[in-house]
Amino acid sequence: MFKISKINCINIGLPLIDTIHMSNVTMTKSNSIIIRIQNNYGEIGWGEAAASLSMTGESAPGMIAAINFITENITGKDIEDIEDIYKLIATSVYGNFAAKSAIEMALIDLLGINQKKSFYQLIGKKIRHELPIIWRISGSEKEIQNALEKRDEGFIAFKIKVGAQDLSYDLKRAENLRKKLGDGIQLTADANGGYCPKDAITFSKKSHSVGLDYFEQPVAGTDLYTMKHCNKISNIPISADEGIHTMHDLHKHYQMKAAEGGSLKLIKFGSITSLIQATKYMEEKKMHINISGKAGDSSISAAAIGNISMVLSKLDWYSNVSIQYLGDDIIKVPHQIINGKLKVTEGYGLGLTVDEEKLEYYKI
Numbered sequence: 587m588f589k590i591s592k593i594n595c596i597n598i599g600l601p602l603i604d605t606i607h608m609s610n611v612t613m614t615k616s617n618s619i620i621i622r623i624q625n626n627y628g629e630i631g632w633g634e635a636a637a638s639l640s641m642t643g644e645s646a647p648g649m650i651a652a653i654n655f656i657t658e659n660i661t662g663k664d665i666e667d668i669e670d671i672y673k674l675i676a677t678s679v680y681g682n683f684a685a686k687s688a689i690e691m692a693l694i695d696l697l698g699i700n701q702k703k704s705f706y707q708l709i710g711k712k713i714r715h716e717l718p719i720i721w722r723i724s725g726s727e728k729e730i731q732n733a734l735e736k737r738d739e740g741f742i743a744f745k746i747k748v749g750a751q752d753l754s755y756d757l758k759r760a761e762n763l764r765k766k767l768g769d770g771i772q773l774t775a776d777a778n779g780g781y782c783p784k785d786a787i788t789f790s791k792k793s794h795s796v797g798l799d800y801f802e803q804p805v806a807g808t809d810l811y812t813m814k815h816c817n818k819i820s821n822i823p824i825s826a827d828e829g830i831h832t833m834h835d836l837h838k839h840y841q842m843k844a845a846e847g848g849s850l851k852l853i854k855f856g857s858i859t860s861l862i863q864a865t866k867y868m869e870e871k872k873m874h875i876n877i878s879g880k881a882g883d884s885s886i887s888a889a890a891i892g893n894i895s896m897v898l899s900k901l902d903w904y905s906n907v908s909i910q911y912l913g914d915d916i917i918k919v920p921h922q923i924i925n926g927k928l929k930v931t932e933g934y935g936l937g938l939t940v941d942e943e944k945l946e947y948y949k950i
């Protein structure tokens with residue numbers, strides 16, 4: 587058992603190698619909230635969550651306010667196991683799932699360090715050793731050349747960000763990429779909810795013929811009727827991302843046949859316990875599963891996604907991390923992606939050492 591002694595919250599922006607063009611946002615650098623929690627033994631745990639107004643509606647100042655509020659209420663509390671952490675955070679504040687997920691991540695990391703266990707040992711049983719990572723294709727001038735290089739390195743899954751340009755241009759991009767990359771890879775498109783219903787339906791109709799394997803979030807997360815229509819007329823599965831934040835959302839998509847799979851993120855579900863519960867539901871309903879961070883996340887988030895991915899029995903739409911697009915990272919030995927697979931550093935908790943000088947340097 588340990589006591590929560592001190593919580594720090596740091597707002598950072600990391601450089602990206604290339605600008606990311608999505609339907610609703612253009613990113614030139616990341617924006618993440620980093621959490622540092624110290625216990626009464628002087629041990630330190632780390633957590634991270636992206637500030638994403640387009641995904642969760644939480645801004646960095648709003649997350650900081652929520653974290654300060656939670657900090658006041660949980661400092662001095664005793665933690666014995668993961669159940670204590672879940673109960674403490676789930677009831678700490680209404681909503682604010684990204685803020686809560688960052689604190690939860692740091693507390694689980696700290697629990698692992700304190701109990702000399704890996705993060706994954708605290709949340710489940712290690713089932714998979716290989717963690718294929720999706721390569722994101724987001725509108726850079728060299729996107730085809732980069733994708734070919736990544737395929738040759740060993741990446742087996744690619745996701746094209748669509749919706750920032752004209753519909754026919756995006757369909758052509760998908761067709762070209764399938765031709766160049768060949769049939770042996772998983773190729774998907776993600777509109778991040780950016781198409782109007784008419785364009786979403788047109789894209790869905792043509793998605794199979796241009797060589798896509800599934801199509802993610804064609805319209806806004808709240809428009810389940812158009813999602814259902816897209817899923818009905820498309821010859822490939824429709825995936826939900828922005829539309830799924832809770833078990834209720836997931837159940838509704840399943841019931842309405844509005845999606846056949848989805849992308850799950852900690853910043854949406856607010857806790858690892860809830861996210862794993864969602865994957866069990868999806869597996870039971872034969873839905874496809876992807877676990878994902880947010881564009882621009884550092885190695886802290888990547889380590890958590892890697893550990894969660896290791897314990898899931900189904901992960902047929904693979905995992906997304908962002909460290910491969912970062913110009914710099916904040917941990918001393920950054921995680922590696924080798925042959926398109928994430929290598930998770932073994933150690934207690936998340937098994938990472940944060941470079942606090944860099945953290946200071948990238949502070950916003």
Ligand SMILES: [Mg+2]
Nearest residue numbers: 776802827849
């Ligand atoms: Mg998505």
